[in-house]
Amino acid sequence: MDPASIGMLAEDPLARKASSGAVEGRSPAWTVIKTILLIGLASSMTVPFVWMLLASFKLPHEADKPDFLPGEWKWNNYPIVLSLAPDTNGERLPIHFGRWYFNSLFVASWVTFLQVVTSAMAAYAFARLQWRGRDFVFLAYLATVMIPAVVLLIPNYYIMFRLGLLDSYLGLILPAAFSAFGTFLLRQFMLTIPTSLDEAAEIDGASRWQIFVEVILPLSRPGLIVLAIFTFLGNYASFFWPLVMVKSDHLRTLPVGMMWFENLGGAGYGRQTELMMAATVMNVVPLIILFVILQRYLVRGIQLGAVKG
Structure with a gap:
């Protein structure tokens, strides 16, 4: 920063505050902390959706368990939902x-x-x-x-x-x-x-x-x-x-x-x-x-x- 700019900042407290805020905003440490916080916040909002998505590919006896990944992937849950949903007795219910x-x-x-x-x-x-x-x-x-x-x-x-x-x-x-x-x-x-x-x-x-x-x-x-x-x-x-x-x-x-x-x-x-x-x-x-x-x-x-x- 040239001497003239330094003199202007010394005379103008608002400019000095804006300049210091800009420098703080460019701080690498603050950028890393902010990124980590945003990733953590985004993950906390994404995890329930990811669990729901994975649970939609599980077998009936696995869906209510706390396991994150399906033990065996069941790919036809979506076609079943879009047509008719079978109950536990093997009958078919008109779920439109x-x-x-x-x-x-x-x-x-x-x-x-x-x-x-x-x-x-x-x-x-x-x-x-x-x-x-x-x-x-x-x-x-x-x-x-x-x-x-x-x-x-x-x-x-x-x-x-x-x-x-x-x-x-x-x-x-x-x-x-x-x-x-x-x-x-x-x-x-x-x-x-x-x-x-x-x-x-x-x-x-x-x-x-x-x-x-x-x-x-x-x-x-x-x-x-x-x-x-x-x-x-x-x-x-x-x-x-x-x-x-x-x-x-x-x-x-x-x-x-x-x-x-x-x-x-x-x-x-x-x-x-x-x-x-x-x-x-x-x-x-x-x-x-x-x-x-x-x-x-x-x-x-x-x-x-x-x-x-």
Whole structure:
């Protein structure tokens, strides 16, 4: 470091602090310690998944044992789960995991699409349009986030009953098609977009709808992707609403179907841990793929959403 830089650091305590922090951040010892801590933390989160994956290849009498590796690899647990699961007496039970898998993906995908569309339109109205009572309506809508989801089970069930949508895909999808959280998230993103872009588009003759579709939505893509990820994860793993809404076996989603399959072990059919682990692995695979593909958008979206102005 040259003498002039040293003199500047001596006069400016903030610069001196930043410089010392940068040097400490480059310390090899701290880097090694930080790496070890991160590896240990990552391992503690990975080990349960690895055990679950290995248990899905075990024989029935090995699955409940504490052994980490299978004594003998059983590769057909996954085909069994996707077709029919045999019980301990050699009979075959109608466990429609393939159908339940499809139902979870189908419902979560449609809810994600509808929630992103409705939240984006509502967020645009709250962030870019001027109308009387806008802020009051927004605060009232946002306040619904504080209502526990369990409290809404009976009202939503009654509405679906009156509409004749019990035990149907529409009954699973419609109540989750709107989100106050999604509206809030996208509104915060849209507030960061300069209003001069709207004015320039209006001068060029663009309508409000064209401004929304061609200007605001493309610039809000990180927020849209973040909302889509959160919505898909939440609805793919949804349990209580499908449990209340669906009675037919072919309409069950995977979380409800897995609970039913697990309960068979206490109903005299025998515990089938290896098949349960195989089903659980298949349950989390779409989530892992989604995270790997959209990880950079998720991180970027969270960072952008944390900064306004």
